[in-house]
Amino acid sequence: MVDVTALRSRVAGPVLTPADGGFAEEVAAWSAGHVHTPDVAVGVTSVDDVAEAILFARGNGLTVRVQGTGHGALFDITDGMLILTRRLDTLSVDPSTRIATVGAGVRWGAVTAAAAEHRLAPITGSSTTVGVVGYLTGGGLGPLARSHGFSSDYVRGFTAVTSDGTIVHANSEEHIDLYWALRGGKGGLAIITEVRLELVELATMYAGSLLFAEEHIEPALRAWAAYTASADASVTTSAAILRLPDLPFIPEPIRGRTLLSLRFAYPGDPVDGERFAAPLRSAAPVYLDALAEIPASAVATIHGDPTEPSQSWTLGRMLTGIDQDAITAFLAHAGSGRQFPFVASEFRHLGNRTAVDVPGGSAVGGRSGAFTLSLIGAPDPALAAVQPGAAAALLADIAPWVSPEVTINFASSIETEEEFAAGWPKDIFDRLATVRGEYDPSNLFAYGPQRR
Ligand SMILES: Cc1cc2nc3c(=O)[nH]c(=O)nc-3n(C[C@H](O)[C@H](O)[C@H](O)COP(=O)(O)OP(=O)(O)OC[C@H]3O[C@@H](n4cnc5c(N)ncnc54)[C@H](O)[C@@H]3O)c2cc1C
Numbered sequence: 001m002v003d004v005t006a007l008r009s010r011v012a013g014p015v016l017t018p019a020d021g022g023f024a025e026e027v028a029a030w031s032a033g034h035v036h037t038p039d040v041a042v043g044v045t046s047v048d049d050v051a052e053a054i055l056f057a058r059g060n061g062l063t064v065r066v067q068g069t070g071h072g073a074l075f076d077i078t079d080g081m082l083i084l085t086r087r088l089d090t091l092s093v094d095p096s097t098r099i100a101t102v103g104a105g106v107r108w109g110a111v112t113a114a115a116a117e118h119r120l121a122p123i124t125g126s127s128t129t130v131g132v133v134g135y136l137t138g139g140g141l142g143p144l145a146r147s148h149g150f151s152s153d154y155v156r157g158f159t160a161v162t163s164d165g166t167i168v169h170a171n172s173e174e175h176i177d178l179y180w181a182l183r184g185g186k187g188g189l190a191i192i193t194e195v196r197l198e199l200v201e202l203a204t205m206y207a208g209s210l211l212f213a214e215e216h217i218e219p220a221l222r223a224w225a226a227y228t229a230s231a232d233a234s235v236t237t238s239a240a241i242l243r244l245p246d247l248p249f250i251p252e253p254i255r256g257r258t259l260l261s262l263r264f265a266y267p268g269d270p271v272d273g274e275r276f277a278a279p280l281r282s283a284a285p286v287y288l289d290a291l292a293e294i295p296a297s298a299v300a301t302i303h304g305d306p307t308e309p310s311q312s313w314t315l316g317r318m319l320t321g322i323d324q325d326a327i328t329a330f331l332a333h334a335g336s337g338r339q340f341p342f343v344a345s346e347f348r349h350l351g352n353r354t355a356v357d358v359p360g361g362s363a364v365g366g367r368s369g370a371f372t373l374s375l376i377g378a379p380d381p382a383l384a385a386v387q388p389g390a391a392a393a394l395l396a397d398i399a400p401w402v403s404p405e406v407t408i409n410f411a412s413s414i415e416t417e418e419e420f421a422a423g424w425p426k427d428i429f430d431r432l433a434t435v436r437g438e439y440d441p442s443n444l445f446a447y448g449p450q451r452r
Contacts, residue, residue: 002039002060010052013043013087027082029070030129033311036073038065038082045087047159047167047193054191054444055165057081063446064163066191068105068131072138074414074449085133088193093118098199099156104133104192111197112297120199121296123148125409126303133192138409138423139184139364141348141372143207143265143302147234149353150364150407152183154198160190163440171196172360181435184364186408186423187447188436206273207265207302208291214336216284217241217260221331223283224262225322228371233352235276238263238303240346241334243378253288258336263302264291312343312377313384315391316410318369318403322347326401333394341383341390344376363432365424366407373398374410420448 001017008015016023018037026043027036039062042053057064063080067073088103091110095118100111109128115121125135125142140151148154157171158179168190170179181189212220224239231237239262246256262280266273270293277291294301319326332338334345348371355367375394377387395402408423421429446452 002062004040004056007040007042007052007056010056011042011044011049013045013049014041016041016043026084027067027077029067029073030309031070031073031311032309034070034073034076036067036077036082038077038080040081041084042081043084043087047161050083050161050191050193051165051167053081053083054161054163058163058165058442058444063452064191064444065446068134069107069129071127071130072134072409075451079452080446083191085193090194093120093199095120098201100197100199102132102195102197104131104194106132108132108135109300112299115199116203116295116297118199119201119203121202121299122197122199123151123154124299125151126300127305127307128300129305129307132197133195135409136195136197137182137184137192138186139366139407140409141350141354141407143238143263143299144205144236144267145348145350145354146231146236146352147265147267148200149356150184152362152364153353153358154200155183155195156198157196158182158192159194160192162190163442163444176360177435178439180361181363181432183358183362184408184424185432185435188445189439190445202267202296204270204293205265205267205296206270206277206291206293207299208294209264209302209304210262210277210280210286210291211254211288212260212262212284213287214258216287217258217336218331220260220262220284222324222327224280225324225327227279227283228322228349231349232266232276234266234268236265236349237280238346238348240303240344241340242344243340243342245343245378245380259287261304265302267296310379312379313387314377314412315375315395316406316412317373317395318366318406318410319347319371319373319398319401320368320403321370321401323401326398329397330394332397333390341378341380341387342375343378344374346372346374346376348372348374363424363428364407365428366405366410368405368425369403369407372407372410373402374412414449416449
């Protein structure tokens with residue numbers, strides 16, 4: 001048991017050990033399957049709290065990890081110090097510079113709402129309950145990926161605390177290596193307390209989803225795959241086969257059904273958007289049409305990701321391309337009439353801006369990927385045992401299209417150092433190791449699957 005008396009006198013936020021009341025709530029992760037029991041939990045309220053916590057951890061031989069929301073929890077943390085950032089919840093938008101200054105505990109939904117007041121928008125992922133900072137440290141691919149690139153391309157600076165307790169500003173002029181690394185390098189570098197993010201001028205977009213009934217999955221998915229070969233560079237689409245459970249919280253028209261959802265986002269004139277979407281609308285009879293001009297702040301409605309904590313096994317990969325043979329192989333596992341133990345089996349179309357790095361470079365992995373492939377396990381303990389095997393069988397059959405490169409936010413259930421390293425091309429991973437050595441020479445920060 002670590003004596004935390006001295007730390008309690010130095011930080012404003014709660015300092016808890018497993019014996020203290022409120023500990024379980026403090027460390028709870030969004031990924032409900034994980035139960036954390038670190039030696040010490042520190043609910044930081046300021047950059048100074050973070051610095052004090054780090055100095056205490058160093059002095060007491062504690063490994064340090066950080067959690068914003070726990071959407072990215074990989075395993076149960078059972079040792080060391082866990083820094084919780086949810087109280088770092090400051091958020092301001094300067095419309096004259098289009099810069100949002102965002103505390104490390106803020107989720108995307110708050111930023112989209114604050115930006116919308118000025119007809120601005122952040123480049124987010126599909127879910128706005130995800131934490132801004134944790135997401136950005138992995139790059140970030142969302143519904144506007146092709147028109148706008150990785151979300152971390154919009155970071156203009158970080159405030160962070162390094163492993164010796166020093167508060168630093170990392171941007172294009174100061175701590176340039178750290179700035180490069182924090183935009184996509186994911187963990188083991190520093191504890192971020194604030195990020196400055198460029199917003200884009202975007203009040204509305206032509207976006208949403210087209211749902212196709214089970215009997216029309218094959219023609220609609222094949223039409224989507226053909227469509228991606230010549231899609232407009234500013235159109236981002238994705239395709240997901242959804243196997244929705246027969247549960248009361250699922251809206252009646254889709255409850256208990258297997259459907260194909262084609263998602264579409266075009267950040268321009270809705271007349272052009274409707275024209276660009278026409279080939280998808282005519283791919284097969286549309287069961288539910290939820291594609292229209294929407295406020296940019298309604299970005300989360302495009303994919304309709306779950307907003308409540310859940311537990312599931314997931315797999316993520318990138319593909320070098322998709323053709324009709326790939327779709328044939330995919331449908332043999334995930335198509336209509338199959339027993340496939342995943343609530344969502346999803347492709348996202350990448351390219352255009354995702355392939356182009358920022359001036360000066362950043363540590364994002366996966367710029368060469370043409371598509372992502374994600375399998376989201378049904379949150380059913382009875383199916384958990386069969387999900388890895390079912391995913392492996394699909395991967396074996398689509399191996400010709402699978403890229404060796406992935407991007408870390410989509411790498412999903414990482415268990416080994418090798419799976420973590422696959423999140424980056426080797427040159428970027430090696431440079432990240434150099435920057436980690438410079439900023440955390442004693443390996444205070446655990447990252448990736450490191451359990452210690
Ligand atoms: C429902 C759902 C939808 C998703 N959609 C997308 C998507 O569309 N696009 C996409 O790219 N990703 C997506 N993801 C993946 C998500 O971006 C990652 O899981 C991300 O790590 C979550 O960040 P978090 O802060 O919410 O989670 P956390 O679990 O709190 O953090 C994850 C990791 O981020 C780092 N981190 C967090 N806070 C800090 C900090 N203050 N300083 C330094 N490092 C920090 C740490 O390495 C930490 O382990 C999704 C995940 C879920 C569960």
